[in-house]
Amino acid sequence: MTARFPRGRFATALVLGLLWSVIATAQTRPSTATGEDGRPLRIDGRLVLVEPDIELSLITAGGLLEPREAWSRDARRFYAEAVRAHLAAANAPQAPDFDIPDDLAPDSRLGQVVRLNEAVALSISQFLLPGGALATKRDAAGQPRLDWTLGDGVTELRAATDADFALFTYVRDSYASGGRTALRVFGFIAGAAMGTGLDIGGGRQHGIATLVDLRTGKVVWFNQLARQSGDLRERDEARKSVELLLEDLPL
Numbered sequence: 423m424t425a426r427f428p429r430g431r432f433a434t435a436l437v438l439g440l441l442w443s444v445i446a447t448a449q450t451r452p453s454t455a456t457g458e459d460g461r462p463l464r465i466d467g468r469l470v471l472v473e474p475d476i477e478l479s480l481i482t483a484g485g486l487l488e489p490r491e492a493w494s495r496d497a498r499r500f501y502a503e504a505v506r507a508h509l510a511a512a513n514a515p516q517a518p519d520f521d522i523p524d525d526l527a528p529d530s531r532l533g534q535v536v537r538l539n540e541a542v543a544l545s546i547s548q549f550l551l552p553g554g555a556l557a558t559k560r561d562a563a564g565q566p567r568l569d570w571t572l573g574d575g576v577t578e579l580r581a582a583t584d585a586d587f588a589l590f591t592y593v594r595d596s597y598a599s600g601g602r603t604a605l606r607v608f609g610f611i612a613g614a615a616m617g618t619g620l621d622i623g624g625g626r627q628h629g630i631a632t633l634v635d636l637r638t639g640k641v642v643w644f645n646q647l648a649r650q651s652g653d654l655r656e657r658d659e660a661r662k663s664v665e666l667l668l669e670d671l672p673l
Contacts, residue, residue, distance in 0.1 A: 452645040452670035453550055455568040463642045464672045465633075467586025470517040471505050472536075472579075474498055474591040478654060481598045493655050497595065500660035505589070508664055512673040517585035531578040539590050542570050543630050546644050572639040580636035588636055591667070593629035593647075595654050627652040629667050643672055 454462040478493035502519060509516050526533045550568065579588055626649070633643040647667045653659040 449649045450645055450647050450666050450669050451550070452643070453568045454670065454672050455640060455642045462672060463635075463640075465514060465587055465642075467637075468515040468517045468584070469509060469587040469589060469633075470583040470585035471502060471519045471589050472591075473520060473522045474501050474593065476501060476591070476593040476595070476654065479594070479596045481596050487596060497593070497654035497660065500654060500657045501591070501593070501664060503657070504661040504664035505591075505668070507661070508668055508671075509673070514673045517583050520579070520583045520585075520588075531575060532582065535572060535575050535579050538572050538575070539632060539634065540592070542572060542641060543590065543592065543632050543644070546570055546632070546641070547630055547646055550644065568641060568644055570641040572634055572641070574639055576634060576636045576639045583636075586636055587642070588634045590632045590634065591629065592631075593627070593654065593663075593667075595627045595652065597653075597655075626650050627654070627663065629663070631667050633671065643670070645669055645671075 457463050476494055476497045477489055478497050479487040479489045629647040631645050632641050635642050645667055652663050
């Protein structure tokens with residue numbers, strides 16, 4: 423599977439996530455939508471894992487990202503395994519994973535749902551930041567609230583999966599090459615000598631996950647992960663990333 427999230431748009435989300443990770447101590451920022459009674463919504467039906475959009479890359483000495491398809495394939499498999507185990511441990515009803523057809527037309531109803539969720543996920547990552555919430559997306563205390571919907575077009579995905587909720591995931595993970603690591607070490611040494619603390623940066627892991635109610639189109643939960651560690655190329659490490667990315671999933 424090739425990456426579906428347009429590179430430019432995910433790059434924007436990535437930059438936002440990295441900036442947020444620098445200014446905040448937390449690695450994640452989960453948010454759950456509330457019902458008419460003001461209480462957080464809960465999952466009350468079967469959940470389907472939509473084929474995750476995951477791409478892993480190598481960072482060259484010059485800072486360029488070189489996608490690695492073999493790494494990405496392993497990461498998608500390990501991620502899906504870890505999600506299923508996480509849901510099973512919580513006794514959450516699951517529908518079979520949904521693989522997005524490679525020949526899915528972008529203008530088909532199902533293709534439109536996938537593309538719309540990508541756009542909505544990016545909007546949430548931008549406007550759910552403290553101080554950056556839209557005026558129409560704040561609670562009575564002025565804090566950001568999760569209030570997004572994909573509309574009734576999601577019934578197309580419900581018909582295809584026989585599920586009530588869909589979990590969408592977008593992850594970009596990068597790993598420093600030997601040359602990049604050497605330059606980083608040199609930068610540390612040079613920075614220490616000059617008292618600047620110079621760091622050109624190494625690998626980073628950034629992910630966005632959304633849970634959508636396929637009966638209403640409402641985004642009931644969102645989380646964003648940004649950190650400078652983690653390794654989706656390894657099964658055990660992938661489990662740790664999933665635990666972070668699925669933090670406070672309303673099971």
